[in-house]
Amino acid sequence: MTRSLIIQIISFFAYLLLQVLLLKNLVLFNVAFCFFYVAFILLLPLETNSLSLLVVSFLMGFLVDVFYDSLGIHTAACVLVAYLRKYWLAAITPQGGYDAGASPAIAASGLQWFIVYALPLLFVHHAALFFIEAAGFGLFWHSMLKIIGSVLFTLTLMVLFQYLSWTNRR
Amino acid sequence: MDRLLRFLYTYRVFFTFFVLELLCAWMIVTNNQYQSTRYFNTSNxxxxxxxxxxxxxxxxxxxxxxxxxxxxxxxxxxxxxxxxxxxxxxxQSGSRDSSAxxxxxxxxxxxxxxxxxxxxxxxxxxxxxxxxxxxxxxxxxxxxxxxxxxxxxxxxxxxxxxxxIDDNVSATITRTGHFGTAQWDGLDPRYISLKYIPRHVKPLVGDTIRTSGFNAVFPEGVLIGVVRDVTLPEQAPFHDIKVELAQDFDRLAYVSxxxxxxxxxxxxxxxxxxxxxx
The missing domain is CATH 2.40.10.340 (Rod shape-determining protein MreC, domain 1)
Incomplete structure (x- = not known):
């Protein structure tokens, strides 16, 4: 238990530093942003306590906000995703249920399931992010373009990253 | 009281969620206020x-x-x-006001x-x-x-x-002297819009736009950009003016x-x- 906790704490900071040092500078065609740090929230083990999930997401969002000079925006989106995660996981339970102690990741449930799981949550996160930043729906289509571009970019990176780390472990 | 507590406990996840989102809303609103000394940003x-x-x-x-x-x-x-x-x-021979x-x-x-x-x-x-x-x-x-x-x-x-998109700068068209407000529309980082130039003014493509110095933030006459496109919609009281920024913000390295x-x-x-x- 303590060992997995330490690993989670280390990966929390790894995701955070990766985001604010590297991925923050990575923007494709001025529309596709990479918010890879959301993967940390999505990939936490299934049995993670809902309350601690909310608090951890709040912290993650807050620290990202500090570096993006956008206090509150990433935090709001992260907390929203953390809250919806449980309900969405319950809604798309595969036949036979989840394995005990598993993460909602490709290794446990397959690529197709993972995309069904991650795509809507990423979309909600990015939509909250860009619409709060634009302070409303005034720039609707431009925001939409950014949201879709960023979702595809982030999701691609998440899938690639999981395949890389998964084969390494074998 | 007991039932209230039990109610709160049953829905504790939702209430935590709600409180955290309220906290976020408060942070967003206070962070939007224009001039402030805040701790939680990159000046930390x-x-x-x-x-x-x-x-x-x-x-x-x-x-x-x-x-x-x-x-x-x-x-x-x-x-x-x-x-x-x-x-x-x-x-040196003329003015006595050293601060001038x-x-x-x-x-x-x-x-x-x-x-x-x-x-x-x-x-x-x-x-x-x-x-x-x-x-x-x-x-x-x-x-x-x-x-x-x-x-x-x-x-x-x-x-x-x-x-x-929250920033306004008082700007003038150098050639005619009319002033309006320069504001970004959030779309293309190379262009900014000049607003509130009335119909009777005839801005031309190629006119330079400078700060007006009315609000005493910017000195007068700092270059903002060059007019690239002017449209005058039917019935609209003001021109739609697209200004190409003089400063390429993607290559900003040193400022004063x-x-x-x-x-x-x-x-x-x-x-x-x-x-x-x-």
């Missing part, structure tokens, strides 16, 4: 150090361009110095964090309160206007970039913060005057 020392480190790494990849820009700036400054010293010679000679002083600073792709873009620079920078000061580069200081810490400051020495005097004079008028 830890965040700024990390951002500065990240910038130092990135800087290696653009050293050539930066060198070129600095050389150009040096040349321009030398040229300016020459002209100023000649003007000074003439002025220097209304503004400039503090050079290096950009350590910058973005152009978001709707609300901010810039962090490596000078702060100890270099006598205060919220509300204007920031210019050798090419043109850059933004205003939003918040400062001891060694760093965060600027509101011109590329921020403008200290207005007479700003306080101007503001208090205006306050007194409007106070009497009421």
């Amino acid at each position: 020392r830890w965040a700024a150090n990390l951002a500065g480190f990240s910038h130092n790494v990135r800087e290696y990849f653009s050293l050539r361009a930066i060198n070129e820009e600095l050389a150009n700036e040096n040349a321009m400054l030398r040229d300016k110095l020459e002209r100023e010293s000649q003007r000074l010679f003439v002025l 000679l220097q209304r503004y002083s400039y503090i050079g600073a290096k950009v350590i964090n910058n973005s152009t792709q978001r709707y609300k873009n901010f810039i962090t620079i490596n000078r702060g309160r100890l270099d006598s920078i205060a919220p509300g000061m204007a920031v210019v580069s050798k090419d043109g206007a850059v933004g205003k200081v939003k918040s400062v810490s001891d060694h760093y400051a965060v600027l509101i970039s011109l590329l921020n 913060v403008v200290r207005s020495h007479l700003r306080q005097e101007k503001d208090s004079l205006e306050k007194i005057t409007t106070g009497i008028a009421k």
Whole structure:
């Protein structure tokens, strides 16, 4: 238990530093942003306590906000995703249920399931992010373009990253 | 009371969620207020150090361009110095008001964090309160206007970039002298809109747009950009003017913060005057 906790704490900071040092500078065609740090929230083990999930997401969002000079925006989106995660996981339970102690990741449930799981949550996160930043729906289509571009970019990176780390472990 | 507590406990996840979101809303609202000294942004020392480190790494990849820009700036400054010293010679015999000679002083600073792709873009620079920078000061580069200081810490400051949908700058068309408001529309980081230029004015493509100096943030006549497109919709009271920014915000490396020495005097004079008028 303590060992997995330490690993989670280390990966929390790894995701955070990766985001604010590297991925923050990575923007494709001025529309596709990479918010890879959301993967940390999505990939936490299934049995993670809902309350601690909310608090951890709040912290993650807050620290990202500090570096993006956008206090509150990433935090709001992260907390929203953390809250919806449980309900969405319950809604798309595969036949036979989840394995005990598993993460909602490709290794446990397959690529197709993972995309069904991650795509809507990423979309909600990015939509909250860009619409709060634009302070409303005034720039609707431009925001939409950014949201879709960023979702595809982030999701691609998440899938690639999981395949890389998964084969390494074998 | 017992039932209330049990109710709260049953829905504790939802209530935690709700409270956290309220906290976020409060942070977003307070962070939107224009001039403020805040701790949780990149003017915070830890965040700024990390951002500065990240910038130092990135800087290696653009050293050539930066060198070129600095050389150009040096040349321009030398040229300016020459002209100023000649003007000074003439002025020395005339005006007795020493502050008229220097209304503004400039503090050079290096950009350590910058973005152009978001709707609300901010810039962090490596000078702060100890270099006598205060919220509300204007920031210019050798090419043109850059933004205003939003918040400062001891060694760093965060600027509101011109590329921020909340930022307005009073601007004039140099050729005709009419003034309006320059504001970014959030779409293309190369262009900014000039608003509130009435129908009877005839702005042309190629006109230069400069700051008006009315709000005493920017000195008068700092270049903002050049008109690229003018449309006049049927029935609309104002032109739609698209201005190409003089400063390429993707390549911002060094900026100067403008200290207005007479700003306080101007503001208090205006306050007194409007106070009497009421």
